[in-house]
Amino acid sequence: MSALLTVDGLVKKFGGVAAVDGVSFTLEPGRILGLIGPNGSGKTTLLSMLAGTLAPTAGTVTLDGRTASGRGAHRAARAGIARTFQTTRLFPTWTLRESLSLAHGERRDSRPFWSDEELAGLLGLGGQLDRRCTALTSAHQRLAMIALALATGPRVLLLDEPAVGMDGGEAESLATAVRRVAGELDVAVVVVDHNMRFLMPLAHSVLVMATGKVLATGTPEEIRSDEAVIASYLGGA
Numbered sequence: 704m705s706a707l708l709t710v711d712g713l714v715k716k717f718g719g720v721a722a723v724d725g726v727s728f729t730l731e732p733g734r735i736l737g738l739i740g741p742n743g744s745g746k747t748t749l750l751s752m753l754a755g756t757l758a759p760t761a762g763t764v765t766l767d768g769r770t771a772s773g774r775g776a777h778r779a780a781r782a783g784i785a786r787t788f789q790t791t792r793l794f795p796t797w798t799l800r801e802s803l804s805l806a807h808g809e810r811r812d813s814r815p816f817w818s819d820e821e822l823a824g825l826l827g828l829g830g831q832l833d834r835r836c837t838a839l840t841s842a843h844q845r846l847a848m849i850a851l852a853l854a855t856g857p858r859v860l861l862l863d864e865p866a867v868g869m870d871g872g873e874a875e876s877l878a879t880a881v882r883r884v885a886g887e888l889d890v891a892v893v894v895v896d897h898n899m900r901f902l903m904p905l906a907h908s909v910l911v912m913a914t915g916k917v918l919a920t921g922t923p924e925e926i927r928s929d930e931a932v933i934a935s936y937l938g939g940a
């Protein structure tokens with residue numbers, strides 16, 4: 704299968720310092736890429752360039768061969784790239800259903816899509832649709848962010864630390880939902896998370912960053928036994 708997302712030589716410098724320094728990878732539809740690395744290694748900066756919120760200093764992001772980088776978040780979203788953030792960003796006084804209807808308005812095409820009930824059921828948010836977003840638990844708020852990102856009908860979903868603050872059972876349910884999103888909707892997913900119990904069984908492949916560069920890529924099994932990765936990151940995880 705050919706690549707949906709192609710990342711080629713991405714660099715982001717802040718002042719003279721390269722937060723991301725020449726990262727390249729490809730991702731096919733329906734595949735889940737885990738992005739890991741120590742604090743400050745450039746994961747969020749990379750995600751922001753994929754999402755169009757940060758313009759690269761050099762390099763390109765292409766979606767189906769079309770340039771998606773450096774054109775702003777709105778155009779990246781229109782091209783089919785959706786992201787969630789480390790912190791929740793919801794309209795506090797709106798219900799989840801109202802928020803979803805706004806997100807549906809951002810959809811790019813009219814392909815059949817999951818209903819709000821199906822989406823809520825998928826993410827373990829059944830019964831939460833008519834509650835105000837502020838009344839949701841913090842785990843439910845994180846899941847609501849994913850529901851909103853999905854409601855835009857993305858082809859690429861970027862998740863920034865989605866399992867933070869979740870217990871083992873909640874993280875497991877989230878992993879099941881992400882697998883279904885990738886498998887049933889053919890969405891390519893990039894997940895950043897420090898929780899290896901969540902990420903390693905979920906990801907089809909893993910990219911490890913260190914000081915802005917790619918330290919290693921491989922299957923979760925290959926990454927777990929990579930000496931350089933163990934020394935720089937997994938040894939303490």
Ligand SMILES: Nc1ncnc2c1ncn2[C@@H]1O[C@H](COP(=O)(O)OP(=O)(O)OP(=O)(O)O)[C@@H](O)[C@H]1O
Pocket residue numbers: 717722740741742743744745746747748749
């Ligand atoms: N807007 C900015 N201005 C200046 N430096 C920045 C900016 N954003 C990030 N950096 C720097 O870039 C480097 C990479 O940061 P980034 O947040 O991408 O790392 P990360 O791997 O996501 O870290 P964490 O796991 O803690 O979220 C860090 O040294 C950070 O201080």
